[in-house]
Amino acid sequence: MNLFDLGWDDFASKSFHPFCSGDLVPARVALGHKHACELLSAHGELLAECTGRLLHETASHADLPAVGDWVMLRGLENLAQQLAARDATAAQARREGPVQIYKILPRKTALVRRLNADEQLLAANIDYVFLGSSLNENFNLRRLERYLALARDSG
Secondary structure, eight states, rough: OOOOOTOOHHHHHHHGGGGTTTTTTEEEEEEEEEEEEEEEEEEEEEEEEEEEEHHHHSGGGGGSTTOEEEEEEEOOOGGGHHHHHSSSHHHHHHHHHEEEEEOOOSSSSSEEEEEEEEEEEEEESSSSOOOEEEESTTOOHHHHHHHHHHHHHOO
């Protein structure tokens, strides 16, 4: 698996350039949990946790990594232990130390749903949105219009 297959482009490359001299590695969020993410990278599938600093600096939940985000990882020296720990117990994996999400690269697009005064980030850095709706008795034209407006506002 390489980064270009995951959607790496010039925008991501320019955003990553200031960090390329360090020990940070880019990866793409495939699935987001509360403070951890399942990632896809040139090293394969990874599980990573957000650093305490990243969690502390976020003003809202929308500032945390979301599906499609490009993130910078550190702690890949622990990767061998983490991969070996997949066959071992979860407690063993925690003792070895997780791979950490150090920084989120700037987002090219963001699909955001507004909830009262808060925002819920659904996905980031996506190029196409496919909307589908059943034509049964649950069909709602207003809902479809809201989804279209949400997709248009995402960039």
